[in-house]
Amino acid sequence: MEIRTVGVVGAGQMGNGIAHVFALAGYEVTLTDVSAEALEKARTLIERNLDRQQSKGAISAEDKEAALARISTTETLTDLGPCDLIIEAATEREAVKTAIFEELVPHLAEHTILTSNTSSISITRLASRTDRPEKFMGFHFMNPVPVMQLVELIRGIATDQPSFDACLAVVEKLGKTAATAEDFPAFIVNRILMPMINEAIYTLYEGVGSVRAIDTSLKLGANHPMGPLELADFIGLDTCLAIMNVLHDGLADTKYRPCPLLTKYVEAGWLGRKTGRGFYDYRGETPVPTR
Ligand SMILES: CC(=O)CC(=O)SCCNC(=O)CCNC(=O)[C@H](O)C(C)(C)COP(=O)(O)OP(=O)(O)OC[C@H]1O[C@@H](n2cnc3c(N)ncnc32)[C@H](O)[C@@H]1OP(=O)(O)O
Numbered sequence: 548m549e550i551r552t553v554g555v556v557g558a559g560q561m562g563n564g565i566a567h568v569f570a571l572a573g574y575e576v577t578l579t580d581v582s583a584e585a586l587e588k589a590r591t592l593i594e595r596n597l598d599r600q601q602s603k604g605a606i607s608a609e610d611k612e613a614a615l616a617r618i619s620t621t622e623t624l625t626d627l628g629p630c631d632l633i634i635e636a637a638t639e640r641e642a643v644k645t646a647i648f649e650e651l652v653p654h655l656a657e658h659t660i661l662t663s664n665t666s667s668i669s670i671t672r673l674a675s676r677t678d679r680p681e682k683f684m685g686f687h688f689m690n691p692v693p694v695m696q697l698v699e700l701i702r703g704i705a706t707d708q709p710s711f712d713a714c715l716a717v718v719e720k721l722g723k724t725a726a727t728a729e730d731f732p733a734f735i736v737n738r739i740l741m742p743m744i745n746e747a748i749y750t751l752y753e754g755v756g757s758v759r760a761i762d763t764s765l766k767l768g769a770n771h772p773m774g775p776l777e778l779a780d781f782i783g784l785d786t787c788l789a790i791m792n793v794l795h796d797g798l799a800d801t802k803y804r805p806c807p808l809l810t811k812y813v814e815a816g817w818l819g820r821k822t823g824r825g826f827y828d829y830r831g832e833t834p835v836p837t838r
Protein backbone atom coordinates (compact mmCIF):
# COMPACT_ATOMS: atom_id res chain seq x y z
CA MET A 548 0.00 0.00 0.00
CA GLU A 549 1.33 3.45 -0.88
CA ILE A 550 1.41 5.99 1.93
CA ARG A 551 0.26 9.48 0.90
CA THR A 552 -1.17 11.08 4.05
CA VAL A 553 0.64 11.23 7.37
CA GLY A 554 -0.57 12.24 10.83
CA VAL A 555 1.92 13.39 13.48
CA VAL A 556 0.89 13.49 17.15
CA GLY A 557 2.88 15.91 19.34
CA ALA A 558 4.37 19.14 18.00
CA GLY A 559 7.49 19.26 20.20
CA GLN A 560 11.03 19.17 18.88
CA MET A 561 10.59 15.75 17.24
CA GLY A 562 7.04 16.29 15.94
CA ASN A 563 7.94 19.50 14.13
CA GLY A 564 11.00 17.88 12.52
CA ILE A 565 8.96 14.85 11.46
CA ALA A 566 6.25 17.05 9.89
CA HIS A 567 9.01 19.04 8.13
CA VAL A 568 10.71 16.05 6.45
CA PHE A 569 7.44 14.38 5.40
CA ALA A 570 6.08 17.60 3.87
CA LEU A 571 9.34 18.20 2.00
CA ALA A 572 9.17 14.66 0.60
CA GLY A 573 5.69 15.33 -0.81
CA TYR A 574 3.39 13.79 1.83
CA GLU A 575 0.25 15.57 3.05
CA VAL A 576 0.82 16.08 6.78
CA THR A 577 -1.59 16.76 9.64
CA LEU A 578 0.12 17.78 12.88
CA THR A 579 -1.71 17.71 16.21
CA ASP A 580 -0.88 18.69 19.80
CA VAL A 581 -2.81 19.33 23.00
CA SER A 582 -1.68 22.95 22.94
CA ALA A 583 -2.44 25.50 20.22
CA GLU A 584 0.69 27.34 21.32
CA ALA A 585 2.87 24.29 20.58
CA LEU A 586 1.30 24.04 17.10
CA GLU A 587 2.00 27.68 16.38
CA LYS A 588 5.58 27.38 17.65
CA ALA A 589 6.10 24.27 15.51
CA ARG A 590 4.96 26.05 12.35
CA THR A 591 7.35 28.95 13.03
CA LEU A 592 10.24 26.53 13.65
CA ILE A 593 9.51 24.51 10.52
CA GLU A 594 9.53 27.70 8.48
CA ARG A 595 12.83 28.79 10.06
CA ASN A 596 14.46 25.39 9.42
CA LEU A 597 13.21 25.35 5.81
CA ASP A 598 14.68 28.87 5.41
CA ARG A 599 17.97 27.53 6.70
CA GLN A 600 17.91 24.75 4.09
CA GLN A 601 16.96 27.23 1.37
CA SER A 602 19.77 29.63 2.28
CA LYS A 603 22.24 26.71 2.06
CA GLY A 604 20.89 25.89 -1.43
CA ALA A 605 19.62 22.46 -0.30
CA ILE A 606 16.04 23.33 -1.36
CA SER A 607 14.40 25.98 -3.56
CA ALA A 608 11.94 28.70 -2.53
CA GLU A 609 9.20 26.69 -4.33
CA ASP A 610 10.12 23.53 -2.36
CA LYS A 611 9.80 25.50 0.85
CA GLU A 612 6.41 27.01 -0.02
CA ALA A 613 5.07 23.67 -1.26
CA ALA A 614 6.21 21.93 1.94
CA LEU A 615 4.56 24.55 4.16
CA ALA A 616 1.33 24.27 2.13
CA ARG A 617 1.28 20.49 2.76
CA ILE A 618 1.18 20.89 6.55
CA SER A 619 -2.12 21.42 8.32
CA THR A 620 -2.56 21.59 12.09
CA THR A 621 -5.38 20.61 14.41
CA GLU A 622 -6.00 20.40 18.15
CA THR A 623 -8.42 17.52 17.55
CA LEU A 624 -6.53 14.24 17.71
CA THR A 625 -9.28 12.25 16.02
CA ASP A 626 -8.92 14.37 12.81
CA LEU A 627 -5.90 12.12 12.10
CA GLY A 628 -8.11 9.02 11.82
CA PRO A 629 -8.17 8.70 8.00
CA CYS A 630 -4.37 9.12 7.54
CA ASP A 631 -2.47 6.26 5.85
CA LEU A 632 0.33 6.47 8.43
CA ILE A 633 0.32 7.96 11.92
CA ILE A 634 3.49 8.72 13.89
CA GLU A 635 2.98 9.40 17.58
CA ALA A 636 5.70 11.75 18.90
CA ALA A 637 4.23 12.95 22.19
CA THR A 638 6.04 13.07 25.55
CA GLU A 639 8.06 9.94 26.50
CA ARG A 640 5.52 8.63 29.02
CA GLU A 641 3.76 5.35 28.45
CA ALA A 642 0.48 6.56 29.98
CA VAL A 643 0.43 9.58 27.62
CA LYS A 644 1.04 7.37 24.59
CA THR A 645 -1.53 4.69 25.48
CA ALA A 646 -4.17 7.38 26.16
CA ILE A 647 -3.50 8.80 22.68
CA PHE A 648 -3.84 5.36 21.03
CA GLU A 649 -7.01 4.54 22.94
CA GLU A 650 -8.62 7.80 21.83
CA LEU A 651 -7.48 7.38 18.22
CA VAL A 652 -8.37 3.73 17.63
CA PRO A 653 -12.16 4.09 17.10
CA HIS A 654 -11.51 6.75 14.43
CA LEU A 655 -8.80 4.99 12.39
CA ALA A 656 -9.27 3.87 8.79
CA GLU A 657 -8.96 0.11 8.41
CA HIS A 658 -5.68 0.39 6.48
CA THR A 659 -3.96 2.93 8.78
CA ILE A 660 -0.49 1.95 9.99
CA LEU A 661 0.05 3.22 13.51
CA THR A 662 3.60 3.93 14.72
CA SER A 663 5.42 5.48 17.65
CA ASN A 664 8.58 7.58 17.66
CA THR A 665 9.25 6.37 21.21
CA SER A 666 12.94 6.33 22.23
CA SER A 667 12.65 3.32 24.49
CA ILE A 668 9.17 2.00 25.36
CA SER A 669 8.11 -1.54 24.37
CA ILE A 670 6.47 -1.49 20.93
CA THR A 671 4.74 -4.79 21.70
CA ARG A 672 3.17 -3.36 24.86
CA LEU A 673 2.04 -0.15 23.11
CA ALA A 674 0.64 -2.22 20.22
CA SER A 675 -1.36 -4.38 22.62
CA ARG A 676 -3.34 -1.28 23.62
CA THR A 677 -4.61 -0.84 20.05
CA ASP A 678 -6.95 -2.80 17.76
CA ARG A 679 -4.13 -3.44 15.23
CA PRO A 680 -0.91 -4.89 16.70
CA GLU A 681 -0.10 -6.31 13.25
CA LYS A 682 -0.18 -2.77 11.78
CA PHE A 683 1.78 -1.20 14.64
CA MET A 684 5.54 -0.56 14.85
CA GLY A 685 8.32 1.72 16.05
CA PHE A 686 9.34 4.53 13.65
CA HIS A 687 12.22 6.19 15.49
CA PHE A 688 13.73 9.37 14.06
CA MET A 689 16.88 11.02 15.42
CA ASN A 690 17.19 14.65 16.54
CA PRO A 691 17.45 17.04 14.63
CA VAL A 692 15.17 15.18 12.22
CA PRO A 693 15.93 17.21 9.06
CA VAL A 694 19.67 16.58 9.55
CA MET A 695 20.07 13.07 10.93
CA GLN A 696 20.22 10.27 8.38
CA LEU A 697 19.02 7.35 10.50
CA VAL A 698 15.55 5.97 11.22
CA GLU A 699 15.30 2.93 13.49
CA LEU A 700 12.43 0.63 12.51
CA ILE A 701 11.22 -1.63 15.31
CA ARG A 702 8.86 -4.56 14.84
CA GLY A 703 6.60 -5.54 17.73
CA ILE A 704 5.98 -9.25 18.21
CA ALA A 705 2.87 -9.06 15.99
CA THR A 706 3.97 -6.56 13.31
CA ASP A 707 3.26 -7.99 9.85
CA GLN A 708 5.59 -7.86 6.83
CA PRO A 709 3.40 -5.57 4.63
CA SER A 710 3.37 -2.89 7.37
CA PHE A 711 7.12 -3.18 7.84
CA ASP A 712 7.71 -2.98 4.07
CA ALA A 713 5.44 0.06 3.76
CA CYS A 714 7.41 1.87 6.51
CA LEU A 715 10.73 0.90 4.94
CA ALA A 716 9.56 2.36 1.60
CA VAL A 717 8.63 5.59 3.41
CA VAL A 718 12.11 5.85 4.99
CA GLU A 719 13.63 5.47 1.52
CA LYS A 720 11.31 8.12 0.03
CA LEU A 721 12.40 10.49 2.82
CA GLY A 722 15.98 9.95 1.64
CA LYS A 723 16.97 8.44 4.98
CA THR A 724 18.55 5.13 5.97
CA ALA A 725 16.76 2.52 8.08
CA ALA A 726 18.28 0.23 10.71
CA THR A 727 16.08 -2.57 11.99
CA ALA A 728 16.05 -3.13 15.74
CA GLU A 729 14.39 -5.86 17.77
CA ASP A 730 11.88 -4.79 20.40
CA PHE A 731 14.05 -4.63 23.55
CA PRO A 732 14.30 -1.64 25.92
CA ALA A 733 15.63 1.48 24.12
CA PHE A 734 16.33 -0.53 20.91
CA ILE A 735 19.83 0.07 19.43
CA VAL A 736 20.75 3.77 19.45
CA ASN A 737 19.60 4.59 22.96
CA ARG A 738 20.75 1.25 24.42
CA ILE A 739 24.26 2.43 23.56
CA LEU A 740 24.03 6.25 23.60
CA MET A 741 22.04 6.83 26.80
CA PRO A 742 24.30 4.83 29.20
CA MET A 743 27.18 6.94 27.82
CA ILE A 744 25.29 10.15 28.58
CA ASN A 745 24.32 8.79 32.04
CA GLU A 746 28.00 7.93 32.68
CA ALA A 747 28.98 11.48 31.71
CA ILE A 748 26.50 12.76 34.32
CA TYR A 749 28.02 10.39 36.94
CA THR A 750 31.45 11.75 35.95
CA LEU A 751 30.14 15.25 36.72
CA TYR A 752 28.33 14.09 39.92
CA GLU A 753 31.51 12.47 41.27
CA GLY A 754 33.57 15.58 40.52
CA VAL A 755 35.86 13.93 38.02
CA GLY A 756 35.42 16.85 35.65
CA SER A 757 33.39 20.03 35.11
CA VAL A 758 30.64 20.35 32.49
CA ARG A 759 33.09 22.10 30.19
CA ALA A 760 35.91 19.55 30.76
CA ILE A 761 33.62 16.57 30.12
CA ASP A 762 32.16 18.00 26.91
CA THR A 763 35.53 19.21 25.61
CA SER A 764 37.02 15.76 26.32
CA LEU A 765 34.50 13.91 24.19
CA LYS A 766 34.39 16.54 21.43
CA LEU A 767 38.14 16.88 21.00
CA GLY A 768 39.18 13.48 22.34
CA ALA A 769 36.63 11.28 20.59
CA ASN A 770 35.45 13.54 17.74
CA HIS A 771 31.83 13.67 18.92
CA PRO A 772 29.98 16.61 17.29
CA MET A 773 28.51 17.56 20.69
CA GLY A 774 29.74 16.74 24.19
CA PRO A 775 27.50 14.27 26.12
CA LEU A 776 26.11 16.93 28.49
CA GLU A 777 25.41 19.34 25.63
CA LEU A 778 23.71 16.45 23.83
CA ALA A 779 21.66 15.56 26.93
CA ASP A 780 20.42 19.17 27.09
CA PHE A 781 19.65 19.00 23.36
CA ILE A 782 17.63 15.76 23.68
CA GLY A 783 15.84 16.93 26.87
CA LEU A 784 16.78 15.73 30.36
CA ASP A 785 13.23 14.45 31.00
CA THR A 786 13.54 12.24 27.91
CA CYS A 787 17.04 11.05 28.98
CA LEU A 788 15.72 10.12 32.44
CA ALA A 789 12.68 8.36 30.98
CA ILE A 790 14.93 6.27 28.71
CA MET A 791 17.29 5.35 31.60
CA ASN A 792 14.27 4.28 33.67
CA VAL A 793 13.02 2.04 30.85
CA LEU A 794 16.51 0.46 30.55
CA HIS A 795 16.79 0.03 34.34
CA ASP A 796 13.28 -1.41 34.78
CA GLY A 797 13.34 -3.49 31.59
CA LEU A 798 16.80 -5.05 31.90
CA ALA A 799 16.99 -5.14 35.73
CA ASP A 800 20.72 -4.41 35.74
CA THR A 801 22.23 -1.80 38.09
CA LYS A 802 24.52 -0.59 35.32
CA TYR A 803 21.50 1.32 33.97
CA ARG A 804 20.75 3.14 37.28
CA PRO A 805 19.90 6.77 36.39
CA CYS A 806 22.39 9.20 37.95
CA PRO A 807 20.78 10.99 40.95
CA LEU A 808 22.01 14.30 39.51
CA LEU A 809 19.98 13.68 36.35
CA THR A 810 16.92 13.02 38.51
CA LYS A 811 17.56 16.24 40.46
CA TYR A 812 17.78 18.39 37.33
CA VAL A 813 14.50 16.94 36.06
CA GLU A 814 12.86 17.51 39.47
CA ALA A 815 13.98 21.16 39.26
CA GLY A 816 12.36 21.50 35.82
CA TRP A 817 15.82 22.11 34.32
CA LEU A 818 15.17 20.00 31.24
CA GLY A 819 17.85 21.44 28.94
CA ARG A 820 17.46 23.70 25.94
CA LYS A 821 13.67 23.42 25.81
CA THR A 822 13.30 25.05 29.26
CA GLY A 823 16.29 27.40 28.97
CA ARG A 824 18.41 25.60 31.58
CA GLY A 825 20.03 22.20 32.03
CA PHE A 826 23.73 21.38 32.30
CA TYR A 827 24.11 24.75 30.57
CA ASP A 828 22.14 27.95 31.12
CA TYR A 829 20.79 29.11 27.74
CA ARG A 830 19.13 32.31 28.88
CA GLY A 831 22.00 34.63 27.93
CA GLU A 832 23.86 35.25 24.67
CA THR A 833 25.96 32.06 24.89
CA PRO A 834 25.36 28.87 26.90
CA VAL A 835 27.03 28.99 30.34
CA PRO A 836 27.90 25.73 32.20
CA THR A 837 25.95 25.32 35.46
CA ARG A 838 28.75 23.30 37.18
C1 LIG B 1 17.12 10.47 22.08
C2 LIG B 1 16.76 9.63 20.90
O1 LIG B 1 15.76 8.90 20.96
C3 LIG B 1 17.59 9.52 19.70
C4 LIG B 1 18.39 10.72 19.29
O2 LIG B 1 17.93 11.51 18.53
S1 LIG B 1 19.88 10.87 19.99
C5 LIG B 1 20.53 12.38 19.35
C6 LIG B 1 21.12 12.15 18.00
N1 LIG B 1 21.66 13.42 17.53
C7 LIG B 1 22.94 13.74 17.71
O3 LIG B 1 23.74 12.97 18.21
C8 LIG B 1 23.29 15.12 17.23
C9 LIG B 1 24.74 15.44 17.49
N2 LIG B 1 25.02 16.80 16.98
C10 LIG B 1 25.27 17.04 15.68
O4 LIG B 1 25.29 16.15 14.85
C11 LIG B 1 25.51 18.48 15.30
O5 LIG B 1 25.94 19.17 16.46
C12 LIG B 1 24.25 19.18 14.69
C13 LIG B 1 23.94 18.55 13.34
C14 LIG B 1 23.04 19.11 15.58
C15 LIG B 1 24.55 20.66 14.51
O6 LIG B 1 25.73 20.76 13.75
P1 LIG B 1 26.67 22.07 13.80
O7 LIG B 1 27.69 21.87 12.76
O8 LIG B 1 27.06 22.36 15.19
O9 LIG B 1 25.68 23.21 13.49
P2 LIG B 1 25.21 23.83 12.14
O10 LIG B 1 26.37 24.20 11.30
O11 LIG B 1 24.27 24.89 12.59
O12 LIG B 1 24.38 22.64 11.46
C16 LIG B 1 24.93 21.66 10.61
C17 LIG B 1 24.03 21.50 9.42
O13 LIG B 1 22.73 21.06 9.86
C18 LIG B 1 21.73 22.00 9.48
N3 LIG B 1 20.72 22.03 10.55
C19 LIG B 1 20.95 22.01 11.89
N4 LIG B 1 19.77 21.92 12.54
C20 LIG B 1 18.79 21.89 11.59
C21 LIG B 1 17.39 21.77 11.62
N5 LIG B 1 16.72 21.66 12.79
N6 LIG B 1 16.70 21.76 10.45
C22 LIG B 1 17.35 21.85 9.28
N7 LIG B 1 18.69 21.92 9.18
C23 LIG B 1 19.40 21.96 10.32
C24 LIG B 1 22.48 23.30 9.30
O14 LIG B 1 21.81 24.16 8.42
C25 LIG B 1 23.80 22.82 8.71
O15 LIG B 1 23.64 22.53 7.32
P3 LIG B 1 24.89 22.44 6.31
O16 LIG B 1 25.69 21.24 6.71
O17 LIG B 1 24.23 22.28 4.97
O18 LIG B 1 25.66 23.72 6.48
Ligand SMILES: NC(=O)C1=CN([C@@H]2O[C@H](COP(=O)(O)OP(=O)(O)OC[C@H]3O[C@@H](n4cnc5c(N)ncnc54)[C@H](OP(=O)(O)O)[C@@H]3O)[C@@H](O)[C@H]2O)C=CC1
Pocket residue numbers: 556557558559560561562579580581582585635636637638639640643647664665666667687688689690781782783786821
Ligand atom coordinates in the same frame (compact mmCIF):
# COMPACT_ATOMS: atom_id res chain seq x y z
N1 LIG C 1 14.31 14.63 22.05
C1 LIG C 1 14.93 13.74 21.29
O1 LIG C 1 16.13 13.91 21.00
C2 LIG C 1 14.21 12.56 20.76
C3 LIG C 1 12.96 12.22 21.24
N2 LIG C 1 12.32 11.12 20.73
C4 LIG C 1 11.00 10.74 21.22
O2 LIG C 1 10.03 11.58 20.57
C5 LIG C 1 8.92 11.80 21.44
C6 LIG C 1 8.74 13.30 21.62
O3 LIG C 1 9.93 13.85 22.16
P1 LIG C 1 10.26 15.41 22.06
O4 LIG C 1 9.70 15.95 20.80
O5 LIG C 1 11.68 15.55 22.37
O6 LIG C 1 9.41 15.95 23.30
P2 LIG C 1 8.85 17.42 23.55
O7 LIG C 1 8.69 17.54 25.02
O8 LIG C 1 9.67 18.42 22.81
O9 LIG C 1 7.43 17.38 22.83
C7 LIG C 1 6.38 16.56 23.18
C8 LIG C 1 5.12 17.24 22.72
O10 LIG C 1 4.02 16.33 22.89
C9 LIG C 1 2.95 17.08 23.43
N3 LIG C 1 1.96 16.23 24.04
C10 LIG C 1 1.91 15.75 25.33
N4 LIG C 1 0.79 15.01 25.50
C11 LIG C 1 0.15 15.00 24.30
C12 LIG C 1 -1.08 14.43 23.85
N5 LIG C 1 -1.84 13.71 24.66
N6 LIG C 1 -1.44 14.65 22.57
C13 LIG C 1 -0.68 15.38 21.72
N7 LIG C 1 0.47 15.97 22.11
C14 LIG C 1 0.89 15.77 23.38
C15 LIG C 1 3.64 18.03 24.40
O11 LIG C 1 2.77 19.06 24.79
P3 LIG C 1 2.99 19.76 26.25
O12 LIG C 1 4.35 20.39 26.19
O13 LIG C 1 1.85 20.72 26.31
O14 LIG C 1 2.92 18.64 27.25
C16 LIG C 1 4.79 18.51 23.53
O15 LIG C 1 4.41 19.56 22.66
C17 LIG C 1 9.23 11.04 22.74
O16 LIG C 1 8.66 9.78 22.68
C18 LIG C 1 10.76 10.96 22.71
O17 LIG C 1 11.26 9.88 23.44
C19 LIG C 1 12.86 10.36 19.72
C20 LIG C 1 14.08 10.67 19.20
C21 LIG C 1 14.87 11.79 19.71
